[in-house]
Amino acid sequence: MRIALLGGTGDIGQGLALRFAHDTDxxxxxxxxxxxxxxxxxxxxxxxxxxxxxxxxxxxxxxxMAADRADVVILSVPPYHVGDTVEAVEDVLDSETILVTPAVGMQGDEDGLHYHPPGTGSVTELVAERAPDEVPVVGAFHNLAAHALSDLDNDLDLDTLLVANDDDAKETVRNLANEIDGLRALDVGPLANAAEVESVTPLVINIAKYNEDLHDVGVKFH
Amino acid sequence: MRIALLGGTGDIGQGLALRFAHDTDxxxxxxxxxxxxxxxxxxxxxxxxxxxxxxxxxxxxxxxMAADRADVVILSVPPYHVGDTVEAVEDVLDSETILVTPAVGMQGDEDGLHYHPPGTGSVTELVAERAPDEVPVVGAFHNLAAHALSDLDNDLDLDTLLVANDDDAKETVRNLANEIDGLRALDVGPLANAAEVESVTPLVINIAKYNEDLHDVGVKFH
Known part of the structure; x- marks a missing residue:
């Protein structure tokens, strides 16, 4: 399969690129x-x-060009570039291309980071609204610390949470995520459940801020 | 120390009562x-x-009467009773009594549960707004599955997340939480960071709904 990481030069793009290249074919x-x-x-x-x-x-x-050649397109761009980026590639997306979004809207103040979703309820749903109707959208990889991914010496033991309305697309992304060593994908249902998934991102950053012994915090559910 | 569980006949009250009674003095x-x-x-x-x-x-x-006798008062009531319950006990609360709130506002539909905070931003902040000014308020025990707690045969391996503006009160509750076997308390900063903590509750319930092998889902950060 061909996986495109749009904005793949950024932190989370680098992490996912290295892990997919290192752990999968x-x-x-x-x-x-x-x-x-x-x-x-x-x-x-x-x-x-x-x-x-x-x-x-x-x-x-x-x-x-990356999006045009790929089966799975991951929007690893900051939330304020998600709209532009979808627009820039929409002509090359179709029902055979899965669009994956890990971006989260946050605002910071002296207390920490706060979840700050767009009017659609979540960035994940914003992507679904902006993408052509026939393109299946999957929310995934929201809550992974970029540094934890990009340091290949670091053994992962993390969950990533999936939301999608298209079950086949979700299953494809679930399998891809599970191919990364130490990563487990959990299903959180349809896109309407994205906000609670995205909220974990500011939370893990706040946990790292207030607990000296925790860095690049990730999460496991059990 | 004396711990009062208001609404202690309910699910989460039962779980915390059994764990405190079983694991601590x-x-x-x-x-x-x-x-x-x-x-x-x-x-x-x-x-x-x-x-x-x-x-x-x-x-x-x-x-x-329970609140009057206690050093730590845990509001283990549903979110729609939090306001009434604070009002019912406010005359017996003072600066020496720590008020702890685990309640979370949620709304359900066919997709799952969604975080639904009050206008104050979170139930935790609502409690702080309703309580007398001198009473320290700590958000804690939000994300624990009642059944996982009340089944004493179940070995816990869970985190609970603390928010408070009063550091001494937070430290007291942190120590209490850490006395429960298998529970670790993490600091998430001031009350302003409560919303992201509360959002984990509908999330873990949605995870249990969509993943057959997971029940009474809890969370560990690392």
């Missing part, structure tokens, strides 16, 4: 608004993977 | 609007504890 496409930046990132990711003896397939493109 | 006071109901609950809790060889101090009272 899927082809990883790094997308960026600037294709040159994407190719620089690919060089750095490939170096890191080669140091570990992994000869992975990672390639860099502009966002639209 | 603190005195547990069960409060109810109907003192007779409180005493009936005490009889059932005491039987359960005696069967396990624990001769615990558990007593039943009306809510006001």
């Amino acid at each position: 899927h082809e990883v496409l790094i997308g960026s608004r600037d294709p040159e930046k994407a190719r620089d990132a690919v060089e750095s990711y490939t170096d890191e993977l080669e140091d570990r003896g992994v000869d992975a397939s990672v390639k860099g493109f502009g966002n639209e | 603190h005195e547990v006071l069960i409060g109810s609007r109907d003192p007779e109901k409180a005493r009936d609950a005490v009889e059932s809790y005491t039987d359960e504890l005696e069967d396990r060889g624990v001769d615990a101090s558990v007593k039943g009272f009306g809510n006001e």
Whole structure:
């Protein structure tokens, strides 16, 4: 399968790219608004993977070209770029392309981070509203600390939470997520349940802020 | 220390009463609007504890009398009774009594449960607004499945999340929570961070709904 990480030069994009390239046989496409930046990132990711003896397939493109070539497109961009990014690639998306969104709207003050969803109720639902109707949208990878992912020496033992209205698309993303070592995907139902999933992101950041012994906090449910 | 569980005949009250009585040396006071109901609950809790060889101090009272005698008052009532219950006991609360609130506002539909906070931003902040100014308020025990607590055969391995503006009160509740075997209290900062903590409650219920192998879901952060 071909997985495109749009905004794949950023923190969470880097983490997911390294994990998919290291732990799975899927082809990883790094997308960026600037294709040159994407190719620089690919060089750095490939170096890191080669140091570990992994000869992975990672390639860099502009966002639209990456999305056009992929089966699964992950919007690893900040929440305020989600709308633009969907718009930039919508012509190359279709019912065969799964659009995955990990972004979360947050606002910070002196107390910590607070969940700040858009008017649609969640960023996940915003993506579904903006994407062409036939494109299946899956919310996933919201609550993973970027640094915990990108440090391949760090053994994961984390859950990621999935929401989608399209069960087949959800199942595909569930399988992909479960292929990352130490990651377990849990089903949280339809897109309407996204807000409580997204709220975990500011929460884990607040937990890291107030508990000295916890960094890059993730979550396990049981 | 004396711990009063107002609404201590309900699910979460039962769970906390049994755990405090079983795992700690603190005195547990069960409060109810109907003192007779409180005493009936005490009889059932005491039987359960005696069967396990624990001769615990558990007593039943009306809510006001339980609150008056306690150092820590836990509002283990449904969210729509939180306001009334604070009003019913406010005359016996003072700066020496810590008021603890585990309640969460939720609304359900066919998709699952959704976080539905009051206008104050969270039930925890609503309690702080309604309580007399000098009474320290701590949000805690929000995300514990009642059945997981009340089944004493079930070994816990769970986190509970604390929010408070009064650091001494928070420390007292942190120590109390940590005395329950298998429970770890994490600091999430001031009351302003309560909404993201409360949101975990509908989330864990949705996770139980959509994942057949998970019941009475709790959470661990690491």
